[in-house]
Amino acid sequence: MQVKLLPTPEQASALESTLRACNRAATYASQIGFAQDIKDRNGLQKEVYADLKATFGLSAQPVVRTVKKVVDAYASLKANLRAGRFGPPTSKRYRKAVSTPIVFRPEAAQPFDDRCLSWQYDARTVSIWTVDGRTKGIRFACSPDRLKTLVTCRKGESDLVRRGGKWFLVATCEIPDPHVYEPVDWIGVDRGIVNLATTSDGTNHQGRRLTRYRRWQARKRAELQRKQTRSATRRLARRRQKEQRHATHVNHRISKEIVSVAQRTGRGIAVEELGGIRERVRLRRDQRGTLSAWPFHRLGQHLAYKAKKAGVPFLEVDARHTSQRCPRCGHTERANRPDRDLFRCRRCGLAGPADVVAGVNVRDRARSAWVLVTAPASSP
Structure with missing residues (x-):
């Protein structure tokens, strides 16, 4: 909660x-x-505790949180290296990260x-330890709903953040999960590049405006990158954000x-499982930037956490051939989709928008998957 x-x-x-x-x-720790290959919290804290208090003017508890931040950063780096996010071990980026x-x-x-x-919720102020002593009465602003969530659900740490010259506190809140109802049916959601999301109901959320916006931003980035000045670098960072x-x-x-539509109609939400799609597909050079900028993940x-918060059932189903399979007769063939926008079954003649047909296939697979998930275990 920010x-x-x-x-x-x-x-x-x-x-x-x-x-x-x-x-x-934190950089010193x-x-x-x-240098000493100490990555555990207790070992590192024992090594740097006295230096951080004497040299940097930190009190005992801020030292503990700073050491924990360092340990967590190395744990995240290790996980990212294992996941391959820095490339193979022979890559320049990987070697720089580990060296x-x-x-x-x-x-x-x-x-x-x-x-x-x-936190002083009634006064809407916070009191924070600083190197100049305890600073009290710092006002904060948030909506009444967020304030209620802070009062009832805040647990653990709060992060002090400065972004764009403004100050924020990001508080950890543990919100209990609502009861997930039994869906009467499913809404299948097909995600794409031209159409960001198309549902089995026929609702189409087009991505043309976002694509045009990204292309315009790419041209502006190219202009700034050619300048190679410090001010251009700062403007690039602001544009990226x-x-x-x-x-x-x-x-x-x-x-x-x-x-909101799923909650109002008592249905669940189903999407295609698209993990690893960038590694599975081969694209032309002019298509790579478009796929890399595709915000499908x-x-x-967003769909998963909003559905969870609202108590709406959410499923990910197999994405194979959802745009090539006929939902009426089941015939699957690449020729069923003669172009990007149109689906026409070569066997039964069913025709319609390709993305809507894909959403219907996602919905049908969710129906079958939910039956298997909720089916009682057979007795021995």
Whole structure:
């Protein structure tokens, strides 16, 4: 749960000094842990505890949270290396990742627990430990619904974040899962590039505007990259963040609409399982950028968590031949789809929009899969 902080200039200065001190300390602890090959929390804390307090001006509990941040960063790096996100072990990126210690940006997020940070919900203020002492009365702003969630569900750490010159607190909330109802039917969702999402009901969420927006951003990025100046680099970073926010907004809007329809009609949501699609398909050179920028995974994540929050059943089904199979007679052939937009069965003659037909196939597979999931185990 993210809330916006509204600090005074003096409070903002204290927060900035704290964030920079904690990240300098984290970089120092990272260097020590890398040099001595210490990646466990207790071992690293024993090695750097006194230095972080004496050299960087941190109190006991911020030292503990800083060491934990370093250990978590190395654990994430190890997981990403195993997952192949840095390429093969022979790649330049992989070798650089394993041969140098992790460095923390001066304004990277810093976690605080309840000993370092307290919330005053009635006054809508927080009290945070800083290198200048305990800073009290820092106002925060959020909607009434978010405030209610904070009061009832907040647990554990809160991260102090500075983004675009603004201050935020990201609080961890444990929200109980609602009861998932028994669906009367399913909404099949086919995800694509031209049409971001098409449902089995025939609702089409087109992606042409997003595609045009991404192409325009790509042209602007190319212009800035040719300049090769420091100001151009800063503007590139801002453009990248703006483009990500725009794509996230589009995904939120589409997923919210689909989940609301499913909840109102008592149905579940089914999508294709598209994991690893970028590795499975071979594309022409001019298609690679389009596929890499395709936000299908994020849309699936939004659908999954919004459905879970609303108590809507959610399933991922096999994606094979969903756009080539006839939902009426079951005939599957590549020629059933003569072009991108049209489906025409070569056996029974069923015709219609290809993405809608794919959504219907996803819906039918969800019906069969749900029967198997909910079927009682046979007695021996």
